[in-house]
Amino acid sequence: MQSLSKRLFSSCRSSLSHIGSSPVFLTPDVKLNSVNMLIPKVIPKGSQKIILNSLLSINGPNGEINLQIPDFLNISNEGTSLSISINNDKNKIQKSLWGTYRSLINNAIIGVTDGHSSTLRFQGTGYRVNLETIDNVKWVKMKVGRCNVEGLPIPNGITCETPSQTLLVLKGANKQKLNLFAARLRNMRPPEPYKGKGIYFNGETIKLKAKKVK
Template sequence: MQRRLLHTTRHTLSHIGSSPVFLTPDVKLSSVQMLVPTVIPKGTQKIVLNRLLSVAGPKGEINLQIPDFVKMDAGNPAVLKIEIEDEKNKIQKSMWGTYRSLINNAVVGVTDGHSSTLRFKGTGYRVMLEKDAKTGQEWVKMKVGRCNVEGLPIPEHIVCETPSQTLLVLRGPDKQKLNLFAARLRNMRPPEPYKGKGIYFNDETIKLKAKKVK
């Protein structure tokens, strides 16, 4: 009778980290050593970001700070493999998938771009785009249940569109900066749990609470 093994000594690879990043011919990668590294504390240890990876494509260029233990195998011009120095190192293994995702997001961003949407729900809620006559800076202006109009200037490399008065579409190559700007707009009027009024990010939904009875 064959005994069933409850555990294995075989080392498990990161499913995300070991997945390849697919490149198009118009994507260019270059890496340089940073003069002043960025140190990130990680418990009793630390991660030193000492290399600057530049990903350039038709939509723009994105720079990523990466540590030395992240290795990139570009033997095939159409496929980029992300590896780490020591698969038994806990910190390296935990960050393997993270840096693979960051590099993949950068490649997708400079080729196809990223997009996010904000939906405005509430009586009188609406969004509009306005350009400052003096500076030429374009702004996102919103009416979200207050007397005054609120808004933020649109950062560089982010394009905003308003298909309707209650929908804002944001596009850009850098996913992190794009979602950060979307989050800043959403935080001006996040969805409230009783009537559901507010600004919703992408497919966000909330569970409504019962109204308080005095």
Template sequence: MLKGTTLGCIRQFSSTLAKPSHIGKAPIRLLPGVECSVERIPFEFTKSFTKKRHTFQLNKQLVVRGPMGTLKSVVPDFVDISVDNGAVHVSVEDPSNKYQRSSWGTSRAILHNNVIGTSEGHLAIVKLVGTGYRVTVEKEGETTFVHVKVGLPYIPKVKVPAGIEATSPNPSRLLLQGIDKQQVNLFAATIRKIKKPEPYKGKGIYVNGETIQLKQKRIK
């Protein structure tokens, strides 16, 4: 027992209840030239996952077609969409089910990113901070490579995945563009791993306006 308290007077950390964000219910406005539909996945190619005693089938894919390309994302069987007056509404069979409710907002967010990606594209900005740090984009045949010079005894060479365009407006900046937001940010994170920002001088590779809190160097 804590001093100065009784069993019936222990203060709680929070007196407010958790509130859902209702992201899944928000409609997605379709931009000009973008179409959205649902396709069934053949049974032999269907995957499944289990949550406790419940098994869900991944037998649907949301297909988004736009001026910049087509994106497909696999969703559980309980997720469905409807298009009305140029807006897409995402729904689930049983909103009171915990697992369906947790996938509701995720499916809506992925679909929203795909709508933006197929119409406008996604951009990741990679910034190099440090004396002599520089990045170059070179093409070898049909393959594009990013060369990163960050003070290592060798110069790392990273292959640019298909569907991503890499350009370097100046030696300390790298622009990554693509229709798939996940793949663009994943490739940016791969480059960042080469030289993560260090907390004393702030040297390293930063992504999308990333900042760190600098520490003071210990003096012995």
């Protein structure tokens, strides 16, 4: 009997994710409306292309979110849930985007009903954050170890709260827009690996390095 050069711990195939086929649950106060786009958006993807040809509007108590949907995605409203499928489950692009669009639709539904939230924690001597209104525009102003005060105007659809001088809570219906704004603020002073000073996003932690010895 020929010996095996490599030990096999398992001969089973790894299980694949089934996020795309999972139903998206609806609440009675969520309204959906899908219309065809006058000018479809074409995105090249290697030798293939993705055609975004319909606009899905999701309305709820917290507002409205519009999503551009590709032509290969099928959305079936079953009353209390949505069933999402693709035209060709053998196509790699369609399979890879199946779960992505299911998550985008689910996040939009959660956003217009319960909303999303993110937190930024400021760590460092003298680090602090506060909210200011300048010429009827609300700003996030931060003191993060520099001489001048830095900040950004708060986009529409996002609200900010400061429970303390070192904590900023952002809330909004659009999760992508919310986290993008949080990332722009964090990039002004990302955590540094020696003293741990910086802006931390949603419970983020870093591993500290040993101090440099001259």
